[in-house]
Amino acid sequence: MTAKADTPKQNEWLVILASSLGTVFEWYDFYLYGLLATIISAQFFSGVNETTGFIFALAAFAAGFAVRPFGALVFGRVGDMVGRKNTFLVTMGIMGLSTFAVGLLPSYAAIGVAAPVLLVFLRLLQGLALGGEYGGAATYVAEHAPAGKRGFHTSFIQTTATLGLFAALLVVIGCRSILGEAAFADWGWRVPFIVSILLLGVSLWIRMQLEESPVFAKMKAEGKTSKAPLTEAFARWGNLKIVFIALFGAVAGQAVVWYTGQFYALFFLEKTLKVEGATANILIAIALAIATPAFLFFGWLSDRIGRKPIILAGCAIAALTYFPLFESLSKAANPALYAAQQNAPVTVIADPASCAFQFDPIGRNTFESSGCDVAKSLLAKAGVNYANAGHAGDPATVTIGNRTLAYSGEPAAFRAAINAGLVEAGYPAKADAAQINKPLVVLILTILVLYVTMVYGPIAALLVELFPARIRYTSMSLPYHIGNGWFGGFLPTTAFAMVAATGNIYYGLWYPIGIAALTVVIGLFLLPETAKRPLDE
Known part of the structure; x- marks a missing residue:
């Protein structure tokens, strides 16, 4: 071990x-x-x-997360063999160009089924790029950080x-405000994707000013870089065991908490x-602005009391x-509904037996084959x-408070009666903006x-410290992206499917x-504390 690995070769704040x-x-x-x-x-x-379309949209969102572990394998290997800096320059370029292309993609109305296919393809490219980006950035910063400050710097x-x-x-929010909701929903939604090409150019220029990580540069100079990082990381039980502990004892829980909260x-x-969409975006933005400094606080605190307990x-x-x-x-955001x-x-x-699951993977079910399907489709x-009840042979009925509505065989009439x-009964079609308790929602x-x-x-510092330098990029990236890509990324899709299956709007929280x-x-029994470990071993 040498102290030089802990001494930044370039300004740590620039890094x-x-x-x-x-x-x-x-x-x-x-x-x-x-x-x-x-x-x-x-x-x-x-x-x-509409219900199936929204779940499909969430599934396409999750598709980008599904391939993140594969991006971690591909780019993690390159990062451990070639270097941290050049690897995350490549991942940034892939991400930026894929995002720009989404803004130019024709809609379903224009080119039919080719539109969602191309959309999913671009999401997959984004996921691959992100799978390589995070591990590189976290490793790069940690390997520049002074001893005792890795939690704070990586935060x-x-x-x-x-x-x-x-x-x-x-x-x-800005585009919605300037263009109006109708224009934004029609074509203005493309603007945030298209303007990202400008951010890509700036970000690439900034990243190109950096030098290679001192830990990697030292390993390369000494000829100690890994020739087969995938084999060392995942084909040897000693390291693979730590990968599993990191995934299930830290990252999986971190991921679902992250995606639930944000x-x-x-x-x-x-x-x-x-x-309303713009209002929801503003409320979330305010909460993010208030809470974001706490990332730095908990990163700093983890340098003092450890990563694991936090x-x-x-x-x-x-x-x-x-x-x-x-x-x-629910009570604060839509009191009338509550x-x-x-x-x-x-x-x-x-x-x-007459009730179908309210999600159609083929996308053609109108949910009108039974009174149960008609009712649940409308309610979803x-x-x-809503609650579910009934036994074999029971005719389809819907109770709303003390009122009972029976299905007569006419879907349209049943829907009209339920509506x-x-x-x-006071169920609103949408939340009344004037009735939203905005301070409580933000809280x-x-x-x-x-x-x-x-x-x-603290998670980046924990993952970097868990694994040896020669296979660090590869080893830490896989559990991070399985946890965040699969356990976290599929959370909205899974949770809403659970809600659709049960009718209980809170049931998805069980996931x-x-x-x-x-x-x-x-984590309590198997995850080690890592805060004091050296990084150049």
């Missing part, structure tokens, strides 16, 4: 700034799609029913995902609580409080919480983001709660 700005840009690109999922559903999945990288989301929110909450506001505490607190927080969010749910609960009573689209019953959203800062602020609780148990 942090350049690495962070580039990563902010990549997250900006990646998250634009998530913010515009509702509009993209209408633009690219208009050939299916700047951890802010980039939130800052990228924040930047995307500001651009989307994405599922946004989708929940828009899709379930019927808060990450596991964040997972545990989130798992214990998600249900009351989201119920409070009151109607309490005063006039909805129940669908039908023979279970309206974001109405009338919902209106009479709840801020709490959710603070959970994110607890689990995410992040279960994963976070699992991480607490595994």
